[in-house]
Amino acid sequence: MEEIKNTGRKDLLDYWWQNHPGPVMVVDQSLEVLSANPDAQKLISSLEEEDHRLLINKLPVVRAIQSQITIKDTLVSHKHYHFRGTLVPFPVSKCLVLLHDIGREMDLERKIQEANQELDDIVETSADGIVTVDGEGKILRINRAYEEIVGIKADEFIGRPVVSIKEEGYLDDLVSLHVLRDLKAKTLYFNVNGKEVLLTGRPVFNEEGKLIRIIANIRDMSELNKLKEKLKDMNSLTDRYKEELKKLQETELYVNYVAKSSVMKEVQDLAYKAARVNSNVLICGESGTGKEFTAKLIHKHSERADAPFLAINCSVFPPALVESELFGYEGGSFTGADKKGKVGLLEAANQGTVFLDEVAEMPLEIQVKLLRALEENKIRRVGGNREIPIDIRWIFATNQDLRSKVSSGEFREDLYYRLNVIEVMLPPLRERKEDIPLLANHFLDYFNSTRQLSDEMVQQLIKYSWPGNIRELRNVIERLVVLDQKLDFENDLSTSTRGGGLPNQEQYSRKTLQEIMDQHEKEVISEAYRKYGSTRKTAEKLGVSQPTVVRKLQKFKCKK
Numbered sequence: 001m002e003e004i005k006n007t008g009r010k011d012l013l014d015y016w017w018q019n020h021p022g023p024v025m026v027v028d029q030s031l032e033v034l035s036a037n038p039d040a041q042k043l044i045s046s047l048e049e050e051d052h053r054l055l056i057n058k059l060p061v062v063r064a065i066q067s068q069i070t071i072k073d074t075l076v077s078h079k080h081y082h083f084r085g086t087l088v089p090f091p092v093s094k095c096l097v098l099l100h101d102i103g104r105e106m107d108l109e110r111k112i113q114e115a116n117q118e119l120d121d122i123v124e125t126s127a128d129g130i131v132t133v134d135g136e137g138k139i140l141r142i143n144r145a146y147e148e149i150v151g152i153k154a155d156e157f158i159g160r161p162v163v164s165i166k167e168e169g170y171l172d173d174l175v176s177l178h179v180l181r182d183l184k185a186k187t188l189y190f191n192v193n194g195k196e197v198l199l200t201g202r203p204v205f206n207e208e209g210k211l212i213r214i215i216a217n218i219r220d221m222s223e224l225n226k227l228k229e230k231l232k233d234m235n236s237l238t239d240r241y242k243e244e245l246k247k248l249q250e251t252e253l254y255v256n257y258v259a260k261s262s263v264m265k266e267v268q269d270l271a272y273k274a275a276r277v278n279s280n281v282l283i284c285g286e287s288g289t290g291k292e293f294t295a296k297l298i299h300k301h302s303e304r305a306d307a308p309f310l311a312i313n314c315s316v317f318p319p320a321l322v323e324s325e326l327f328g329y330e331g332g333s334f335t336g337a338d339k340k341g342k343v344g345l346l347e348a349a350n351q352g353t354v355f356l357d358e359v360a361e362m363p364l365e366i367q368v369k370l371l372r373a374l375e376e377n378k379i380r381r382v383g384g385n386r387e388i389p390i391d392i393r394w395i396f397a398t399n400q401d402l403r404s405k406v407s408s409g410e411f412r413e414d415l416y417y418r419l420n421v422i423e424v425m426l427p428p429l430r431e432r433k434e435d436i437p438l439l440a441n442h443f444l445d446y447f448n449s450t451r452q453l454s455d456e457m458v459q460q461l462i463k464y465s466w467p468g469n470i471r472e473l474r475n476v477i478e479r480l481v482v483l484d485q486k487l488d489f490e491n492d493l494s495t496s497t498r499g500g501g502l503p504n505q506e507q508y509s510r511k512t513l514q515e516i517m518d519q520h521e522k523e524v525i526s527e528a529y530r531k532y533g534s535t536r537k538t539a540e541k542l543g544v545s546q547p548t549v550v551r552k553l554q555k556f557k558c559k560k
Helices: 002-019 038-046 049-057 061-067 103-125 144-150 163-167 175-182 222-250 262-275 291-300 322-327 364-376 402-407 413-419 433-446 455-463 469-483 490-497 505-509 513-532 535-542 546-556
Strands: 024-028 033-036 071-078 081-090 094-101 129-134 139-142 186-192 195-205 211-220 281-284 309-313 353-357 393-398 422-425
Touching: 024 038, 033 038, 049 071, 061 081, 061 094, 081 103, 129 144, 129 175, 144 211, 175 186, 175 195, 175 211, 262 291, 262 422, 281 291, 291 309, 291 353, 291 393, 322 364, 364 413, 402 413, 433 455, 433 469, 469 513, 513 535, 513 546, 535 546
Parallel strands: 281 393, 281 422, 309 353, 353 393
Antiparallel strands: 024 033, 024 094, 071 081, 081 094, 129 139, 129 211, 186 195, 195 211
């Protein structure tokens, strides 16, 4: 019976020795390995003799044998091996060493630490304020953005009930309190320290359905709301451009200059030559000299005459939105953007001609993208990675000295030379006085007047300096036609040339375009009302409705 028992114990020990998961060794006091199970043999064979000796030397074998005390959970590492060991001493100066490979555990722990650090970085760098609360309403964490928006210090509130933020007057209401009470997500919107803020709170439950945490965030909506309003305005502006583009496609453009001066004949010849090629054109000249008209003439006589002609004034776009309007944007590129994205003006004018007026006003950062579009014939929407090929005829215009802008660093030199392939200089009206009678009669015909200008009137027009150029001449003729049915306007023009009706250059420089237009409109309305004596007859003569005349008289406070 005793023999059977001993045999069973030996078999059991052999089975355990052969199948124990992990290296098992018997080591003597001199650190020699006396025996090793299969896993231990694999470990020893995978190491050089010096290496496996170093691994054994790092174990407290001698201390375990001498003290005859089992040593548990001792950690030992060598090269890429990491073990947790248990040392069991024998009375005969030997020690049983059991090793558990913890390499995977250490890798997992490292990955968990890295994930936690990444989460910490995300929370701390978030533009939204974030606060976490436990199931009892105690504050666990507050990030920097929350501190800045609400105006508190995290160290003073972590560990305290979240209601203390409200009790101390930092917030009028707390989204976390609503979540604690109702056990469901909640959103609030109100004003904090002069800022419009959005507060959102969401509950987190464990597997048993118990509330264990609340995550709440606070977002400053002030800047986003401002950008949304600007975007709304720019969408309206884009719609207006599209409508103008449609009208231009449906109507015939002028095809000739009204001029007989040699300087304008040269300009016209140069414009026709530019129309026959696809080179970039830069049109220079003072305001009102006909830069857009010249661009239309080039387009009309080019191979792209049946394609779109899009005139874009670079000075009307706010700097923050000029890029998205010109190049378009992908859906979700920024807060407030259309989820479907938007086609830019340049992409909409593909195959046609783009006239960029006031190009000197374009921001430097947009000049870079424009240069790339010119060089590569490709654009990229805001927030997009896709290159969009474009085929555009480029015409630029400015009333400023671009060379000086380049010297002062306000305009890129490489862009200047890229766009200035063919330069067309439009002279001011005062330098082509022989064209004034032709232009005046042209505008008379345009406003459906059959009368002729007297020689004296022509001389008065020629003597005037015309700081507003052709645009100013057109406005004067329109006013004289509207206000005097018989074209007996000697007194009107003589008053204008003395400074009463025609604004000089100094008057222009002190006023915005809208102010100049309002002043001109006020003079026309008030003079017609004084002349014809009633709003009905004034409306009839001006070709507008009677309510329009009444509204304008009230706006400008005009009297008879």
